[in-house]
Amino acid sequence: EAGVAQSPRYKIIEKRQSVAFWCNPISGHATLYWYQQILGQGPKLLIQFQNNGVVDDSQLPKDRFSAERLKGVDSTLKIQPAKLEDSAVYLCASSGGPSEETQYFGPGTRLLVL
Amino acid sequence: SQKIEQNSEALNIQEGKTATLTCNYTNYSPAYLQWYRQDPGRGPVFLLLIRENEKEKRKERLKVTFDTTLKQSLFHITASQPADSATYLCALEYSGYALNFGKGTSLLVTP
Numbered sequence: 001e002a003g004v005a006q007s008p009r010y011k012i013i014e015k016r017q018s019v020a021f022w023c024n025p026i027s028g029h030a031t032l033y034w035y036q037q038i039l040g041q042g043p044k045l046l047i048q049f050q051n052n053g054v055v056d057d058s059q060l061p062k063d064r065f066s067a068e069r070l071k072g073v074d075s076t077l078k079i080q081p082a083k084l085e086d087s088a089v090y091l092c093a094s095s096g097g098p099s100e101e102t103q104y105f106g107p108g109t110r111l112l113v114l
Numbered sequence: 115s116q117k118i119e120q121n122s123e124a125l126n127i128q129e130g131k132t133a134t135l136t137c138n139y140t141n142y143s144p145a146y147l148q149w150y151r152q153d154p155g156r157g158p159v160f161l162l163l164i165r166e167n168e169k170e171k172r173k174e175r176l177k178v179t180f181d182t183t184l185k186q187s188l189f190h191i192t193a194s195q196p197a198d199s200a201t202y203l204c205a206l207e208y209s210g211y212a213l214n215f216g217k218g219t220s221l222l223v224t225p
Contacts, residue, residue, distance in 0.1 A: 043158065045213065045214070102160045
């Protein structure tokens with residue numbers, strides 16, 4: 001079974017530029033999550049989708065971050081404009097089926113904002 | 115506010131010993147708690163889930179306990195091996211399968 005795919009793996013941008021990350025969850029998983037993990041911290045939930053609807057985006061900085069999950073499969077997370085403090089690893093996870101509580105993570109996208 | 119605390123210091127133990135990691139939480143009543151392993155440059159990997167009505171769960175060399183009165187979970191790795199060296203994350207359910215993660219504890223097992 002293929003795991004959660006993310007791209008790109010690494011991205012370096014200047015502050016005030018925009019960036020987008022892509023995630024393809026495990027096939028059949030209805031729930032998709034985006035997390036931000038700053039160095040030395042645990043993952044922090046940014047947004048949770050159930051199919052193509054948003055369940056929780058309370059911690060998403062909506063003035064600069066946006067996310068969508070068209071057709072309830074792939075998802076993109078965008079930052080516009082980026083700030084220095086956005087430097088982090090952005091993790092995508094998915095869950096579904098009989099073990100809905102278990103989340104499967106992708107390898108993450110490491111973002112450096114200069 | 116909800117808070118999760120894990121051992122702040124890295125844990126160094128000798129191969130063959132039992133590693134015990136602690137996860138304390140406040141202002142929570144989670145339906146379940148999970149432990150994940152994270153290696154450098156990789157995403158977290160699920161290890162174990164324990165529900166609020168369970169006291170203990172085992173999987174091979176891993177054991178998790180969950181004390182809802184003390185608001186604490188202990189994670190044990192018996193007969194530890196250098197390959198167990200990683201960061202271990204405690205995660206608590208807070209709403210609709212969403213998780214809050216602790217900062218993690220770094221474990222180093224030396225031969």
